[in-house]
Amino acid sequence: MRRRLAVLLVDALGWELAASAPGFAAGLPHRRRLETILGFSSGALPTLFTGRPPAEHGRWLMYRRAGSAGTPFHGFRWLGLLPPRLRRSWKLSRLLARLVARRGVRGYFSLYQVPRDLLEEFDLAERDDIFVPGGLPGGSLWDTVARSGIRWQGWNWRTPESEALSAMERALERGPEDFLFCYTADLDAALHREGSGGADVRERLARYDAWLTRNAHAARRRGEELRLVLLSDHGMLDVRETVDVMGALAGLSCRWPRDYVPFFDSTFARFWWRSALARGEVRAALEGVRGGRWLEDEELERAGALFPGREYGEDIYLLDPGVLMVPSFMGSRPLAAMHGYDPAHPQMAAALLASHPVPDGVRHLRDVRGFLEDGLAWLAEAR
Ligand SMILES: [Zn+2]
Structure with a gap:
């Protein structure tokens, strides 16, 4: 048979x-x-x-910090010189996505609403x-x-x-x-x-x-x-609730990308610091926000997501189940359902x-x- x-x-x-x-x-x-x-x-x-x-396999979130291996977003910082409307345009996004694919990225990716001039700070984990x-x-x-x-x-x-x-x-x-x-x-x-x-x-x-x-x-x-x-x-x-993490950080004296590099996924906020002062200020600010918490190393270790090189974030903040970050680098409008919470x-x-x-x-x-x-x-x- x-x-x-x-x-x-x-x-x-x-x-x-x-x-x-x-x-x-x-x-x-x-x-x-x-x-x-x-x-x-x-x-x-x-x-x-x-x-x-x-x-162990090295793939966690779609975006990680650019390392010595280079980034398919090389040169994208100059997009900051474009007028904001053009920078956010759908046509430019399509052009950029094609360029990234031509640079050898064969994996799944989306540029979402990651600020175009910030992309160069990051790399795509899934190149193949x-x-x-x-x-x-x-x-x-x-x-x-x-x-x-x-x-x-x-x-x-x-x-x-x-x-x-x-x-x-x-x-x-x-x-x-x-x-x-x-x-x-x-x-x-x-x-x-x-x-x-x-x-x-x-x-x-x-x-x-x-x-x-x-x-x-x-x-x-x-x-x-x-x-x-x-x-x-x-x-x-x-989704039962949305939280404005980006807004909570906007009023601080430290600013990105000058004092730190952030990545706002739908349920994670990840940070790479340029100064200890910025770290202190951001950590304290988000501790005061309801609907999320900082992930400590022991928890990341247990989750099999502790990366010694910190390529996915030096500090990582996770939202509570059912809470959605709006806006984030993934989108500016709420969604009906989300994942990426505590497993x-x-x-x-x-x-x-x-x-x-x-x-x-x-x-x-x-x-x-x-x-x-x-x-x-x-x-x-x-x-
Ligand atoms: Zn999904």
Whole structure:
């Protein structure tokens, strides 16, 4: 009997969201709540694919401080000479994004609303394609796939979701591949836009459910043993409150970029200091803000996100679950839902749903690589 393995990785399909939809993915009865990592998909996906925490694979948040390896934003400080309206224009953003890609960045990135003249202070952690062999330092699931000689094909954010799902279905129907993989971030976008109760969110869940059922039935008709895995990298939390961290710093005597370099993610504020005075003032100011707290080294260490080189921030401030930073470098308007909070919050948990049993030890994103490699070994056995 021909064996196949199909993995659908749906960004932000939280454990609780999957459980809240009645009858969702009924053909995948083996289910596990997965603990996620502190941070966003830029750190969570490399952890899924390598089985290692961010401090080991080196990828955490999308932007890190530029180091001696140079930055794809080289020369961008001169953009500060442009009139503000032009600096913020959509056309310039597109031009800059193309330039960054031409400079060799093959990973996922967005310039969001990071001040264009500040970009040169930063680097993109994901320079390579993380969905192919050789894309992650120290090896990943994809290197194992390549070594196994198993015929496979994968789709990711580079292909629109509906196109990718159709192509995967066609490959299952009549392709030579035995391992098929698809990553989609469309549900993540819908959740940010609408929150967990949104109509598009529910419609997407129904679509994934129908896709899984259809493919399970088709495999049975073809007389194949198809293992289906639906999994995610983190959950999502409806936003209950916004906080203006940038505004709280605007009134201080120390200013960025003169006295410190900041990066304002949606739930993190990260700082690199040019003076001890600035550090003292900023730390004290944010201690007085409700809705967040400074992360100490012990907590970062436990989270697997303590970087000795401090490339992701010398001091890091994290917002409480459900609180969103508005404005931030990621956007100036509130969103309905967000992630990137303390991974211990129940709604941050990711999910693993499978058509076959999941070993007891699979509890964390770190354990998924081993689980999928067991699947590859199962495929190889049949050859
Ligand atoms: Zn997201």
